[in-house]
Amino acid sequence: MGGKDDILTRSQIDDALSALPDWRYRLGGLVTVFKAPTAAGALELIAAVGRIAEEKNHHPDVDWRYNRVFVRFTSHDAGTEVTSRDVRAATAVSDAAAKTGATAEPALYRTVEFAIDTANPSEISGVWKAALGYRAGRYGDLVDPYGRGPGLWFQKTDTPNDNRIHVDVHQGKAESAHTLEKTAATGALMNHDHAPNWVVVTDAQGNRLCLCTEQGHEPDL
Template structure:
């Protein structure tokens, strides 16, 4: 398979079996790596930079004290996962192990704001211009610098009275404890009608969020 060939979800899932630090999320490979100290986290970030320069393939890396949040995707291949991402993920995992950094899957979450609408085209441009975002691969809006949450337009003929909600993306491997913890909060209600793709959570005052997984998401789905 060529360096820029797009991987199918099936191939990605097989490869991730040998990369337990990584998850497939919204078209990318993601990892949350916890270092023994802030200093070592910075060392790890520098080593990731060296690997990226050598490969001429640069991930998004977000440093928070002793945590690094890493996202790998090939923007020049339609923002899909390619062999370069798989190779770099393996190299980053090896360096993380060398420096004593471990995966923290419970912290590995992504977020989108979602708006119910019967006509996404009628509203999306207003939001794109106001946020300074660009169009994403799924008809969503994304921050070109990866700083802000994505914006997703949930097309429906019957928009909810509370049109805006948050989509919290958690890998299928890790979502069980999150659902259990949310279900235990006072006044919450969970709707599993669309599980395992997403579960609708309603709080005690009727506000909604969705806990989403990677199921049904991928280049060949």
């Protein structure tokens, strides 16, 4: 089965993740980081991921950083959503990682988006799409077709903030408490009105960012 008929609901994704402790849900994908004993071990794991991808005809985004391998599975043919194919592939990759002696560090996988306050997203989105070379995303946002740059989404509001652009940092809910504690210790203003979905952080000069979890701004499936 493939395509949109195979999309999992959030409750189905959460059920699947209960058996996949190495992985987290993030903006339409399953993500994790594996730490190998050595850089050579990381390359061995990447080769194993490549073999799995070819066998299953389901290819992830993979990023190599010395002895760490960042992996993201999503089903592009289903509109960049999570399907049962992603769950099966993630399971196989976790098994391969264990065989190479790699350990999972999913807390390291943070996803960054830029958000622009605007009363009319369609009036400005074309400029950003053309300049960045991005494509339309899942919910009116813009994404890098090669998965390298941060996402860009338009926060529709009739009362845009003076600082119209802010950063959203996405991290798993299970790991967010430590980040919130460290950020609060800097003296930043912390608005928890929407927690645990997101916490609005304002620095000493009025610049904003949001620390988001997988319960963030995207609608449930």
